[in-house]
Amino acid sequence: MRPNLVELRGLTVAFDGTPVLHGIDLDVAPGEALGLVGESGCGKSVTWLAALGLLPGKATVTGSVKVVGREMLGRPRPVLEGIRGGRIAMIFQDPSSSLNPVLKVGRQIVEALRLHRGLVGQAAKAEAIRLLDLVGIPDASRRFDIFPHEFSGGQSQRVMIAMALAGQPDLLIADEPTTALDATIQAQILDLLAALRAETGMATVFISHDLGAVSQVCERVCVMYSGRIVEAGPIDTLFEAPRHPYTRGLFDAIPRLDGPRARLIPIPGTVPNPKDMPSGCAFSPRCARSSDACNESVPALVAQAEGRSLACRNPVPGQPVKPTRQKLLEAVL
Amino acid sequence: MIGFALSKLLRAVVTVFAVMTFAFVVLRLSGDPAQVMLGPDVPTSAVDAFRSQWGLDQPIWVQYLAYIQSILTGDFGVSMRDRAPAIDLVMERIPATLQLTIPALFLKLALGIPAGVYAALHHQSATDRGVIVLSILGFTIPSFVLGLLLVLIFSVTFGLLPSGGYGSWQHSVLPVIAMSIGGIGILARFSRSAMIEVMGQPYVRTASAKGVRWSDVIWRHALPNAAVPIVTIVGFMVGSLIAGAVIVETIFSWPGIGRLLVVSVTNRDLPVVQCILLMIAATMVVSNLIVDLLYGWLDPRLRMQAAH
């Protein structure tokens, strides 16, 4: 087995002393497509910004971040700069403001080519145009010299992807890459990401709040809640039968496009404030299955059958989601 | 592009014209030059003679039309006191003023912008707070207080530098400092807030995420975006290269435009005052024009899109 591309161990982040990430253990194997799911504030983006050293100065990061076996945390800036955009590239949620408005898009791509592949001049320009073409920018050679504000959101995200590909990364981290885009454009970008991964063999970490989007491009998924991974596993296993009450709650809360107009099953309450976390399991105040033990200590993420891991004392029984769902629907109707 | 430049130019001309008219009217209404020039004891006949000689006995709109007409032919009038062409008197003083304002401008740029940028990059650190406090101090202390303070310390107490006058480079040290402190504070503050805003933008994070060196992230990705608000302030400072020295020149007895203005106002030497005001308005307007053009160059979003 090839060594992992990235290994996170006990990664914690605190902002101005308030912990927001409470020890993340996560491996990314070469070529795999991993999804990170959770609601706002769960730490899914912070995990990767911390791993790449992209958090602002007020953040304290501890633990270990190994990229192909080499520790990155606490290393000097140039070491990280060599990894960023090279071995590991990242794209973001709001593509229109993620491109520098005063630099031509061509120049922004050429900059990445120069940094990671030493390309300059005509060679760099030709390669940048090839990349723009690859990500589906029409008339790429003419649009090389255009400023970002003349691109739509979808095209800006394509440019961001081209720029990420410039360093021939082994891992692409896509942080909510389709959230700001319209439905039909969202589908195009997901399709592009899947196609590029098939073509280049790079690993992908897909960060999203949208379980649907994750299931389209990922093989394995981690569900996060309040700064911890609460459930992880291969996508089919996990989506077939979610066992953590939170994962389960997320599925039930999503309205369906097909089937009858059923009443939704929301998760009661709200996500806890990081400054005022419950003593035990962070989900216990909203959890219908919680017992006294849940309020005492945080359950550990423990390996289960079928490659699943789970951090819950009273998990949902391991039966497929659909029949249960149907039963619930019938009960409501 | 040509349409844009023309409309800006037209607006500039209108502004200068408005200033000219305003100055003309206010000056005519604010006191009689004849009384001031000739003193209180001269006979009425002498006053009348003076008035008719300078056309002050005409209705104000006749005077105004005559004034406009002579401006358009390049004639800025003759000083009522020295009988020399007003424009010559003004031009003669410009080098002295620029000798203070240009070094002061460089000082503002060289200290204000780096201080602001540095504070922004160390946001919420002790240095940052220090820069904020100093910059507030800098632009809240009036320049006459600062000027007198400097004289008190460096000339009176330590005797290091001359307290006033014109001549060697030592003479210009204190006035230049007095003139630049406020601007340094203002520039530091503006650069700081512009830079803090830009550093929080997603494209700065993108630049870091793509492996750009930290110094290049700042120089090539962040600073050009922070330039627009900074240029606005700098443009204003360039615009006051001529007008900005009135108080400091007076304190340090510096023979520049500012002093000429003060003296001419006191003497009701209308042609000279008008000529100076026109000059000030023109520099302001020209620097504004340059700033407007710079905006388009700095930020492609503000640039005309018809070219594509």
Added chain:
Amino acid sequence: MTQPLIKATNLVRTYAVRRGLFGKITPVRAVDGVSLSVMPGETLGIVGESGSGKSTLGRMLLGIDPAQGGSVSFEGSAMPRLGTAEWRALRARMQLVYQDPLAALDKRLPISVQIGEPLEIHRLLPKNERRARVEELMAAVGLRRDQAERFPHELSGGQRQRAVIARALASRPDLLVCDEPVAALDVSIQAQVVNMLRDLQESQRIAMVFISHDLKVVRNVADRVAVMYLGHIVEEASSDVIFASPRHPYTKALASSVPVPGKKLEGRLILQGEPPNPADRPSGCPFHPRCPIAADICRTARPALQTVAPQRNVACHMVTPHTVAIAA
């Protein structure tokens, strides 16, 4: 048959847009000949992507954005002009809820005061009864009594949106126009607010125009759905059938683009290209440049919205009552 609560006929809204700082001014048709009606107690969903004109349409229904063509009538009489006393009186009966509750609320006032504002503005209740009404409203939207004196920033996003909805309900409106009311909320909270809206709808028989880009939410809230593309309604049908068996190729693509948990990417209908700039409207059918089944006629003639089956209107040359009959 009862009379529609609100009825729009052939609405047109054009904005003058300057392209670039010094460019030419081009008229942009944000809403281009839209007709619709909402019955009392009914919920009409409007879906569409950015630039489809759905938000503008919502504002036009309330008379906030004046129509340049066409007309809106409320209970059979024409909508009074914006700003008139009649319009203000009518506004008590139709309220707007939009996406960003933080922008909609005054951050200096506790929410109970803001919820009671419409009562004060429209002088609806004697002062001594207002307090009780505010408490009733807060209970109706699921806010606790102890949250009455909280300020907006002390509440979560979901709670803020509840407060905004409570305020909108204060004047007992007959119509609520909701523009992306849950778009800013997390899934678990979104479900709470969606359920609450549905409860209100059932208990108080409020008619609703529910504008959203999220097909799943619209399907869950609305009785009937209109799909907009570039200022036109391209399909309109009951929410039970429109996404299950879409007829218009755009609706098909839209329904297919909704990511469903557990479903892979394969087999999805992915449109080419992007919606055109509203200022550069294509000739003929606005959808034809992206349409997989476009024919010559689509490039030249704009299809009218016509009834192709009971309760189902489609604006497409390729979908006629005849083709629908064959397909069925």
